[in-house]
Amino acid sequence: MNNNLVLAVNEHDEEFVLFGKGIGFKKKKNDLVDKSLITKTFLSKDNQNMVAIIESIQPDVLDVTEKIVTYGEGQLNKKLNGSLMIALADHIQCAIDRQKQGIDLPENTMQWEIPFLYSKEHELGKYSLEQIKTELEISLPSSEAAFMALHFVNAQDGVESMDETIFITKILKSIVKSIQTLFNVSLKKDSLNYSRFVTHIRYFMNRHLHNKVQESNENEKLFDIIKEQYPKSYACSLVIKEMLNSDYNIDVSNDELIYLIIHIERVVSDTQALE
Incomplete structure (x- = not known):
């Protein structure tokens, strides 16, 4: 996908997104990945088709999402579920697409409750919006911070969905x-x-x-x-x-x-x- 992100399969045909500095440099389809370069491994949930998911997400969105997840793990001081990056990147891409199409989501009372119920995760949601604005030059609605916060909550608990x-x-x-x-x-x-x-x-x-x-x-x-x-x-x-x-x-x-x-x-x- 770019120098730092690759879509890969293992010997069991399980699909992963791998992150590591220079891991995709000069690589083409069917090349072997240098395992020593892998710093993060991300997977999909429920055996979803990773190729289909990744094709709908821009590489720069995946790149900024990886930075957000890394920062989030540091702030929460814990390893987050490996599916977080794909779920959060998909959410961010959909939010960007909605904005480009001029589609506004209906107000949800949940967005006002989340800052109180999950204050740390909501701060990460706000950080995500700042990073998206800085890295992608796209300003998403502040209400998105609450929904991004839920992804961080979900990635900690081991819940199914x-x-x-x-x-x-x-x-x-x-x-x-x-x-x-x-x-x-x-x-x-x-x-x-x-x-x-x-x-x-x-x-x-x-x-x-x-x-x-x-x-x-x-x-x-x-x-x-x-x-x-x-x-x-x-x-x-x-x-x-x-x-x-x-x-x-x-x-x-x-x-x-x-x-x-x-x-x-x-x-x-x-x-x-x-x-």
């Missing part, structure tokens, strides 16, 4: 609303405990969506201690438990409530300490 990420985001919004209403606070979104709380909810929901919940009654004594020590956070956890059960048919065990209570207590305490 963007639909699952949006579903989890909807539930997270309901949980945050319950906490803020009961404690009459606006949670401090840039605190470490808030970040841990959001991560806990995402992994908690991921386990439920994929039936990876293990029931146990080994912590009943700890549960009794926690609910007595933090009565208001316990009451809040019961409200959330009832909401999840009635609205989403999700059962929350006492073991799971223990961690939820502790996270509620910490994230609320952070906020109240500043008031």
